[in-house]
Amino acid sequence: xxxxxxxxPVLPFVVxxxxxxxxxPMGRRLVSLAAPLAALAMLVSLPDGAxxxxxxxxxxxxxLRADGLGRVFxxxxxxxxxxxxxxxxxxxxxxxxxxxxALCGAGVGxxxxxxxxxxxxxxxxxxxxxxxxxxxxxxxxxxxxxxxYLVFHLAGATVMLMxxxxxxxxxxxxxxxxxxTQLSAWLILAGxxxxxxxxxxxxxxxxxxPRASVFGTVFLAxxxxxxxxxxxxxxxxxxxxxVWGGTIMALFGVVYAVLxxxxxxxxxYHIISQVGYMVAGVGLGTALALNGASAHAFSHIFYKxxxxxxxxxxxxxxxRGKLTELGHLAxxxxxxxxxxxxxxxxxxxxxxxxxxxxxxxIVSAAAYSERAPIEFLLLVASMGTFxxxxxxxxxxxxxxxxxxxxxxxxxxxxxxxxxxxxxxxxFVTGVLPGPTLxxxxxxxxxxxxxxxxxxxxxxxxxxxxxxxxxxxxxxxGGEPTTTIDIDSFYRQPILWTVDSAGAxxxxxxxxxxxxxxxxxGGSWGAMQGFGRRYAHTPLAVQSFVIVGVIALVGLAVIxxx
Amino acid sequence: xxxxxxxxxSIILAAVLLVLVALEALVWGHEHPRFPWHSxxxxxxxxxxxxxxxxxxxxxxxxxxxLQRPERDDY
Numbered sequence: 001x002x003x004x005x006x007x008x009p010v011l012p013f014v015v016x017x018x019x020x021x022x023x024x025p026m027g028r029r030l031v032s033l034a035a036p037l038a039a040l041a042m043l044v045s046l047p048d049g050a051x052x053x054x055x056x057x058x059x060x061x062x063x064l065r066a067d068g069l070g071r072v073f074x075x076x077x078x079x080x081x082x083x084x085x086x087x088x089x090x091x092x093x094x095x096x097x098x099x100x101x102a103l104c105g106a107g108v109g110x111x112x113x114x115x116x117x118x119x120x121x122x123x124x125x126x127x128x129x130x131x132x133x134x135x136x137x138x139x140x141x142x143x144x145x146x147x148x149y150l151v152f153h154l155a156g157a158t159v160m161l162m163x164x165x166x167x168x169x170x171x172x173x174x175x176x177x178x179x180x181t182q183l184s185a186w187l188i189l190a191g192x193x194x195x196x197x198x199x200x201x202x203x204x205x206x207x208x209x210p211r212a213s214v215f216g217t218v219f220l221a222x223x224x225x226x227x228x229x230x231x232x233x234x235x236x237x238x239x240x241x242x243v244w245g246g247t248i249m250a251l252f253g254v255v256y257a258v259l260x261x262x263x264x265x266x267x268x269y270h271i272i273s274q275v276g277y278m279v280a281g282v283g284l285g286t287a288l289a290l291n292g293a294s295a296h297a298f299s300h301i302f303y304k305x306x307x308x309x310x311x312x313x314x315x316x317x318x319x320r321g322k323l324t325e326l327g328h329l330a331x332x333x334x335x336x337x338x339x340x341x342x343x344x345x346x347x348x349x350x351x352x353x354x355x356x357x358x359x360x361x362i363v364s365a366a367a368y369s370e371r372a373p374i375e376f377l378l379l380v381a382s383m384g385t386f387x388x389x390x391x392x393x394x395x396x397x398x399x400x401x402x403x404x405x406x407x408x409x410x411x412x413x414x415x416x417x418x419x420x421x422x423x424x425x426x427f428v429t430g431v432l433p434g435p436t437l438x439x440x441x442x443x444x445x446x447x448x449x450x451x452x453x454x455x456x457x458x459x460x461x462x463x464x465x466x467x468x469x470x471x472x473x474x475x476x477g478g479e480p481t482t483t484i485d486i487d488s489f490y491r492q493p494i495l496w497t498v499d500s501a502g503a504x505x506x507x508x509x510x511x512x513x514x515x516x517x518x519x520x521g522g523s524w525g526a527m528q529g530f531g532r533r534y535a536h537t538p539l540a541v542q543s544f545v546i547v548g549v550i551a552l553v554g555l556a557v558i559x560x561x
Numbered sequence: 562x563x564x565x566x567x568x569x570x571s572i573i574l575a576a577v578l579l580v581l582v583a584l585e586a587l588v589w590g591h592e593h594p595r596f597p598w599h600s601x602x603x604x605x606x607x608x609x610x611x612x613x614x615x616x617x618x619x620x621x622x623x624x625x626x627x628l629q630r631p632e633r634d635d636y
Binding site for chain 2: 254255256258259261367368370372375376379380383384387451452453455456457458459460461462463464465466467468469470471472475476479480481482483484
């Protein structure tokens, strides 16, 4: 059924982004709240199966396709956009508001796009909006982190575009399931797993998100990885490599979180870990596993948002964000502690919070698929989640020894309201999952989370973890160190190669110039100058050159097939 | 371990754990055991406790030998 593009839920966010650019501070705040409400009304009014688009450039662009899978993600994105906008109420700048609205719109656009090129359009829009939201935070390190973010995402997108063009050359334009048997599908898969932050392609996430402003991180944490989970669910359900990729992801984040001292970076490692469950669910590919991936994405958007908000509130109030500099704040920031614990209980799967009813769908699906190692490793990852977000983070932030952190400015009421709303979503969907969460799920599978044994299993796992934490708590405090991530092992050689190539050009140019005549020598001199300039060029230019090289190699692959 | 036993929090947590395992053994066992260990009372408690001890020690070892560097803002 075809409908009008004017009913596309992306539209309110586009209008809000435009208005936020020209309006005053109060106007910006109001449009950032109005846009999600309008988008929600439009999403709800869309009949199932509705599509909208236009023809241009010889392509039928299907910008809107409303079906069950897209709808559950769009619903979560829009509801969360409203809560995050309340959290950012006290932020006055125009740039961050424009970028945040654009980001929300891009997220909704990705999950409602019906053809491969429309998907790619919104996919790129998501990258650009995220990048500017990071940069507008104007925090230390955000500039360089932004370029690293750009390299990862443009490289991923370039690879993905190659796959899309190859698919289109064979006449496949619809964004739908594509078996990972052809090169084109593998390229698209590679682009998607980059955005899903599957190691070793994850470093952009733990690098960039903790460097955004406290408001920026709250928006960033919700969209990119979950949009990628959606895309994987649509295209690559049942792809075996995702089962193991997701499971390794779930554990990877846990190991890094043990070592992490920065509270927001600790939480980003748990984004990787939680998205790992969803990716594994997509890989398992059964109806229950796919419903689990969608449900867990929905839950995750709210509990991770709540955790990022509470960590942001601590940073906002004290000006500090490292475990070694925090501690002893339970008194002055009591309410923030309560909200952080609700987020922590939710992510850890404590009964009656949303993680309990969504994460377990994926773990159970692994068991029903007779995947014993996967079930076991996902349970181990659950231990790690509670260990860090439920115990280490709140303990050393609020109860650990006094390291001199003081509340130097009050947490605004708007932040408390946003945290309260996110907490309500986590709790209500955890207590009444049937009508609030399971009713939205796209696939035909039923799941009963509230069994006596499931309660016991969860409580045993959590209590066992708590005992382990207590025995090892001396070891688990933050350390004033920086943990290098896997990207260091390949980023440094790449940068060295880039610099060396410049130096090589410079050297060859200089020698050749000395040994040849004026005319030829001039061109060698130009080469020398290019090499010198390139070796000392800013990160920005180097970033684009790296992506350009990847694109050229890709083009060569396509042309020589 | 002896020192830990003197610690009241550890004793309380261990007692709660025992009660939960007893409930699983005596009243609410696994309804649909898929793997043999699903029928072993307390398997989840063991995963929680022992994987916690193992993962923390392993991560710290990796951190000390390979991953942790002096603090810096950028890298």
